[in-house]
Amino acid sequence: MATVPKTCKVILAESIARRLLEEVQETLRSIGNGKPRLAAFLANDDPAAVKYAEWSQKTCEENGFAFDLRRVDKEALEEELRLANVDGNVDGIIVYYPIWPENVSQDNYIKETVALEKDVEGLCFRHLSNMYHNARYLDPPANLKKSILPCTPLAILKILEHLHIYNPILADGNRLYGKTITVINRSEVIGRPLAALLANDGANVYSVDITGVQLYTRGQGIKNHRHQVEDKPGWGLKDVLPISDVVISGVPSESYKVPTELLRDGTVCINFSSYRNFDGPAIKEKASIYVPSVGKVTVACLLRNLVRLVANRPTDSDHQQARKDAFTEG
Amino acid sequence: MATVPKTCKVILAESIARRLLEEVQETLRSIGNGKPRLAAFLANDDPAAVKYAEWSQKTCEENGFAFDLRRVDKEALEEELRLANVDGNVDGIIVYYPIWPENVSQDNYIKETVALEKDVEGLCFRHLSNMYHNARYLDPPANLKKSILPCTPLAILKILEHLHIYNPILADGNRLYGKTITVINRSEVIGRPLAALLANDGANVYSVDITGVQLYTRGQGIKNHRHQVEDKPGWGLKDVLPISDVVISGVPSESYKVPTELLRDGTVCINFSSYRNFDGPAIKEKASIYVPSVGKVTVACLLRNLVRLVANRPTDSDHQQARKDAFTEG
Numbered sequence: 001m002a003t004v005p006k007t008c009k010v011i012l013a014e015s016i017a018r019r020l021l022e023e024v025q026e027t028l029r030s031i032g033n034g035k036p037r038l039a040a041f042l043a044n045d046d047p048a049a050v051k052y053a054e055w056s057q058k059t060c061e062e063n064g065f066a067f068d069l070r071r072v073d074k075e076a077l078e079e080e081l082r083l084a085n086v087d088g089n090v091d092g093i094i095v096y097y098p099i100w101p102e103n104v105s106q107d108n109y110i111k112e113t114v115a116l117e118k119d120v121e122g123l124c125f126r127h128l129s130n131m132y133h134n135a136r137y138l139d140p141p142a143n144l145k146k147s148i149l150p151c152t153p154l155a156i157l158k159i160l161e162h163l164h165i166y167n168p169i170l171a172d173g174n175r176l177y178g179k180t181i182t183v184i185n186r187s188e189v190i191g192r193p194l195a196a197l198l199a200n201d202g203a204n205v206y207s208v209d210i211t212g213v214q215l216y217t218r219g220q221g222i223k224n225h226r227h228q229v230e231d232k233p234g235w236g237l238k239d240v241l242p243i244s245d246v247v248i249s250g251v252p253s254e255s256y257k258v259p260t261e262l263l264r265d266g267t268v269c270i271n272f273s274s275y276r277n278f279d280g281p282a283i284k285e286k287a288s289i290y291v292p293s294v295g296k297v298t299v300a301c302l303l304r305n306l307v308r309l310v311a312n313r314p315t316d317s318d319h320q321q322a323r324k325d326a327f328t329e330g
Numbered sequence: 331m332a333t334v335p336k337t338c339k340v341i342l343a344e345s346i347a348r349r350l351l352e353e354v355q356e357t358l359r360s361i362g363n364g365k366p367r368l369a370a371f372l373a374n375d376d377p378a379a380v381k382y383a384e385w386s387q388k389t390c391e392e393n394g395f396a397f398d399l400r401r402v403d404k405e406a407l408e409e410e411l412r413l414a415n416v417d418g419n420v421d422g423i424i425v426y427y428p429i430w431p432e433n434v435s436q437d438n439y440i441k442e443t444v445a446l447e448k449d450v451e452g453l454c455f456r457h458l459s460n461m462y463h464n465a466r467y468l469d470p471p472a473n474l475k476k477s478i479l480p481c482t483p484l485a486i487l488k489i490l491e492h493l494h495i496y497n498p499i500l501a502d503g504n505r506l507y508g509k510t511i512t513v514i515n516r517s518e519v520i521g522r523p524l525a526a527l528l529a530n531d532g533a534n535v536y537s538v539d540i541t542g543v544q545l546y547t548r549g550q551g552i553k554n555h556r557h558q559v560e561d562k563p564g565w566g567l568k569d570v571l572p573i574s575d576v577v578i579s580g581v582p583s584e585s586y587k588v589p590t591e592l593l594r595d596g597t598v599c600i601n602f603s604s605y606r607n608f609d610g611p612a613i614k615e616k617a618s619i620y621v622p623s624v625g626k627v628t629v630a631c632l633l634r635n636l637v638r639l640v641a642n643r644p645t646d647s648d649h650q651q652a653r654k655d656a657f658t659e660g
Contacts, residue, residue, distance in 0.1 A: 009500055167494050170339055170618060177618040178575065178596020202596065202618075243573075245508065266508015266532065288500060288507040288532075 007284035013296040016162045020300040021063055027307050028064060036091040036310050037066040038120065038302075039084045043074040048274050049096035052295070056094070059299045065306065074099050078113055085115040092120035092306040097189065104188075117312065120305045122148035123189070131193055134173075134200040134227075138312070145312040148305050152272060153194040155297035156248060157201075163268060163289055165246055166201070177202030182240045184208045184258065185250035190272065194248070199227035206232075206240040213240060237262055246270070249277035260286055270294065337614035343626040346492045350630040351393055357637050358394060366421040366640050367396040368450065368632075369414045373404040378604050379426035382625070386424070389629045395636065404429050408443055415445040422450035422636040427519065434518075447642065450635045452478035453519070461523055464503075464530040464557075468642070475642040478635050482602060483524040485627035486578060487531075493598060493619055495576055496531070507532030512570045514538045514588065515580035520602065524578070529557035536562075536570040543570060567592055576600070579607035590616055600624065 028036070038060060042053055053069055060067035068090075072080050077099065084090045093114050100106040111123045116138070119127060126138065130147040137143040149157075160166055166175040181198050185191035186209040195207040199216035207214045213235035216227050232239075241247060241262035249258050250272040257279045263269070266288040271277045276292065283290055358366070368390060372383055383399055390397035398420075402410050407429065414420045423444050430436040441453045446468070449457060456468065460477040467473040479487075490496055496505040511528050515521035516539040525537040529546035537544045543565035546557050562569075571577060571592035579588050580602040587609045593599070596618040601607045606622065613620055 011499070162499075164494060164497050164499050167618075169341070169492075169494050174618070178594065178598070204595075245575075264508065265534075268508070288497070288504070 008287040009289045010284070011159075011163065011289060011291050013159075013291065013294050016159055017296040017300040019162070020158060020297065020304060021059070024300065024303045024307055025063055027311070031307070031311050033310050035064060035066050036306055037068060037089055038092045038094060038306055039068045039070060039087075039090045041077060041080065041084075041093070041095045042069060042071050043077045043099050044096060046096065046098070052299075053096060055295060055299050056302060059296075059303065063303060065303060077110060081110070081113045085113075085118060090118065092309050093118045094120050094302065117309060119148060120151075120302060120309060122150045122154075122305065128193065132196050132227075146308055148308060149197070150189060150193050151298045151301040151305065152190045152294065153197055154301045154305075155294050156194055156270065156272065157197060158301065159270060159291055159294060159297055160246070163291075165268060170202075173200075174202045179203045179246065180206070180244050181246040181248065182206045182208060182237075182244040183248045183250075184237075184277070185272075186214070187250075190250055196227050206235075206244065208237060208240065212236075241267075249273060251275070251277050263287070338617040339619045340614070341489075341493065341619060341621050343489075343621065343624050346489055347626040347630040349492070350488060350627065350634060351389070354630065354633045354637055355393055357641070361637070361641050363640050365394060365396050366636055367398060367419055368422045368424060368636055369398045369400060369417075369420045371407060371410065371414075371423070371425045372399060372401050373407045373429050374426060376426065376428070382629075383426060385625060385629050386632060389626075389633065393633060395633060407440060411440070411443045415443075415448060420448065422639050423448045424450050424632065447639060449478060450481075450632060450639060452480045452484075452635065458523065462526050462557075476638055478638060479527070480519060480523055481628045481631040481635060482520045482624065483527055484631045484635075485624050486524055486600065486602060487527060488631065489600060489621055489624060489627055490576070493621075495598060500532075503530070504532045509533045509576065510536070510574050511576040511578065512536045512538060512567075512574040513578045513580075514567075514607070515602075516544070517580075520580055526557050536565075536574065538567060538570065542566075579603060581605070581607050593617070
């Protein structure tokens with residue numbers, strides 16, 4: 001008799017984060033650029049932001065990075081960011097949102113204030129636009145500077161890779177082809193970019209929030225390059241959960257639970273809310289794999305992005321080349 | 331822009347067979363038992379059987395095995411098998427079926443005539459019964475002699491492993507949990523055992539033939555150990571293909587084609603018929619992975635089984651132990 005486990009496989013973020021951090025340290029050693037410094041701006045007193053800042057600090061310090069937590073008044077934030085943008089000792093900048101929960105455009109203004117080359121969260125328009133267009137570099141056609149993906153969506157992609165949902169036998173850019181994924185959350189920072197990234201890799205993605213369901217795809221067949229979005233009027237979880245291979249939930253509410261009875265046997269379930277969106281005991285009888293939280297992988301991706309920003313910076317020889325080119329062409 | 335391939339990934343049996351044969355050679359070296367001999371009995375003139383015999387001979391000879399093709403009259407077959415059963419120079423026996431296409435029970439009689447310990451195709455009742463009960467050993471509770479699985483179903487499991495359809499992050503015996511698979515063919519030698527094996531590994535399997543659809547599962551949830559079968563009256567390909575992650579077809583007809591328009595985008599398609607059951611150009615626009623034939627993997631599995639039979643044989647020290655036990659206990 002083969003041994004079949006009694007409940008599903010629970011995968012903790014820590015085990016995935018550890019592998020990512022090993023890769024980060026290796027890249028850091030290979031670029032040999034000392035101890036990169038992350039400046040973290042806390043201008044609210046959201047307990048989730050404080051928690052994220054503490055984790056970030058601990059992980060930075062354990063992995064050879066310097067972490068400066070800067071508590072600032074929200075009115076002083078823009079000026080502080082402008083100083084950090086030009087401070088040669090600061091390699092990356094993170095800001096904890098929301099700062100003005102009642103005013104999205106004010107937060108967006110702050111996101112654009114962070115210098116592109118220090119935006120460790122990939123929230124500047126240029127990074128986001130690249131992501132939505134499935135473009136990987138900031139400097140075509142040279143293609144030396146890689147674009148930055150937002151940390152939580154990137155963390156969820158890395159988790160799906162670890163769980164073998166990305167099929168490595170398929171070509172890069174096509175490894176989710178044939179998979180149906182539901183993302184419950186359509187925020188601008190996580191749910192929407194995540195749905196687009198998954199669709200760009202070939203999945204059919206149902207993006208669900210209280211306003212309804214949208215289907216993100218790369219279009220008919222396997223030839224399209226950029227995702228398409230289609231409204232599904234009248235659809236709800238009852239329509240999308242029973243056909244989903246993977247369900248990713250991030251509803252910021254203690255009482256919200258994904259209805260277990262609508263999931264198919266063997267669904268892969270990932271929770272990125274700071275509350276438990278899946279019903280603990282029941283989900284383990286139904287899912288094949290359950291990832292109860294993603295935070296530690298998000299922090300690992302933050303450091304991965306920071307190393308990428310350092311690697312993106314022009315080296316001294318690049319500067320010499322640029323000066324030479326300027327003289328030759330001028 | 332990420333590079334997305336224009337058509338699906340076509341995986342040839344040869345590449346998978348090569349890896350399996352390397353493993354077989356390694357096992358053969360490790361048990362150090364000379365050059366195992368396979369006796370192959372051809373008592374019909376089915377061109378597919380002749381082709382399979384030729385491939386088997388070539389693969390045997392290339393991989394350090396001896397292959398005896400014995401063309402016999404069907405009336406002499408039983409007596410020839412009895413001689414081979416007790417011939418110390420014969421390590422494994424294969425018979426090419428059907429011999430009496432009009433008389434299944436006569437073929438079944440021949441299957442039982444082959445000695446259990448030389449049955450390289452796993453077609454004796456004891457091997458088949460073990461397979462249907464998800465039992466892995468012939469000699470519980472010692473569990474030293476592994477049961478043999480029929481070559482083509484085993485080849486298809488090995489292909490699904492290679493294609494990462496088996497998720498290695500899940501526990502052994504549960505790696506297809508959550509997958510929906512359609513098998514078009516319910517023959518006693520391939521389709522039915524294959525459906526049972528896939529269900530025992532956790533998949534929902536729709537078994538389709540001209541008489542209708544059956545659903546093979548391990549029952550509700552993830553705790554059951556042995557597959558269950560349920561008739562689905564009135565169901566057809568129109569019901570099962572659109573919900574299948576994997577479609578495996580083995581219809582022995584040149585004109586038969588799986589209706590491409592019913593498949594979901596990104597289905598994994600495997601053909602084990604000697605005819606092409608999938609519509610060549612169209613399937614490459616629809617599937618994510620397409621395996622056009624499995625024969626070479628089947629032959630590799632035949633050699634894998636032969637090595638397993640050799641490894642199952644009692645060694646001299648086993649014999650001494652058995653004699654000692656007999657004296658002690660008697």
